[in-house]
Amino acid sequence: FDHSLITVIYVLGGPGAGKGTQCANLVKDFGFSHLSAGDLLRHEQNREGSEYGELIRTYIREGTIVPMEITIKLLENAMKAELEKGREGEGWANGKGRFLIDGFPRKMDQAMKFDETVCLASKVLFFTTTEEVMLARLLERGKTSGREDDNVESIKKRFRTYANDTMPVIEYYASQDKVAEIDSTASIEQVYEAAKAAVQNIFSQKDQ
Numbered sequence: 289f290d291h292s293l294i295t296v297i298y299v300l301g302g303p304g305a306g307k308g309t310q311c312a313n314l315v316k317d318f319g320f321s322h323l324s325a326g327d328l329l330r331h332e333q334n335r336e337g338s339e340y341g342e343l344i345r346t347y348i349r350e351g352t353i354v355p356m357e358i359t360i361k362l363l364e365n366a367m368k369a370e371l372e373k374g375r376e377g378e379g380w381a382n383g384k385g386r387f388l389i390d391g392f393p394r395k396m397d398q399a400m401k402f403d404e405t406v407c408l409a410s411k412v413l414f415f416t417t418t419e420e421v422m423l424a425r426l427l428e429r430g431k432t433s434g435r436e437d438d439n440v441e442s443i444k445k446r447f448r449t450y451a452n453d454t455m456p457v458i459e460y461y462a463s464q465d466k467v468a469e470i471d472s473t474a475s476i477e478q479v480y481e482a483a484k485a486a487v488q489n490i491f492s493q494k495d496q
């Protein structure tokens with residue numbers, strides 16, 4: 289992918305920090321294509337004939353990171369499919385586009401590989417709140433989500449993986465001045481105002 293034509297923004301933050309919720313809002317205002325690595329993995333897990341179904345299920349339940357080759361391939365294919373669709377009205381023609389990559393990269397090896405072989409990200413939107421808030425949100429969602437990792441045991445494991453594997457990724461991008469941190473403790477609307485401002489800021493820098 290041509291980095292000068294497409295804009296990739298990584299969206300990171302702990303489990304239940306509100307990544308998916310805020311991405312859905314940003315899509316409406318900025319014409320992004322939203323690709324959630326977790327959603328792509330869950331879709332692949334349930335795809336008839338997938339050779340990775342059981343493997344993905346196990347990693348997700350244990351809150352650990354699926355081998356990066358699988359996730360990167362899924363993301364790459366999804367990006368290609370989006371670009372092929374094209375969206376003239378939003379300036380999406382000819383391989384040009386804007387992507388929010390949600391919940392990825394969550395481990396250093398994935399970050400290096402994706403930056404090198406697929407596309408360099410312009411920025412990272414980083415949603416932060418306390419584990420207490422995240423736990424409450426995920427347990428609430430777990431009542432209806434059907435997600436196999438929205439239970440206390442899996443959530444605790446997800447928190448551990450996040451601290452051990454994903455925080456170093458955020459620190460790495462922070463050292464390159466690429467991280468826009470957004471406190472996601474407040475209401476969805478309030479957090480969205482901050483997220484919107486951060487994205488506007490990214491595009492105004494990019495246009496200069």
Ligand code: UP5
Nearest residue numbers: 303304305306307308309325326348353354391425475476
């Ligand atoms: N909610 C959201 N914002 C709120 C607010 N401001 N106030 C009150 N409530 C709010 O939100 C979670 C819940 O909170 C929702 O009910 C929402 O309404 C409410 P959501 O927006 O879904 O949060 P999000 O950060 O997206 O949480 P999610 O559970 O999706 O985060 P995870 O990062 O844990 O999940 P993901 O799907 O990204 O990954 C799942 C698993 O896939 C990983 O654990 C891992 O095993 C695997 N994976 C990989 O192996 N590799 C990858 O690259 C990616 C994933």
Ligand code: MG
Nearest residue numbers: 307308324326
């Ligand atoms: Mg999500």
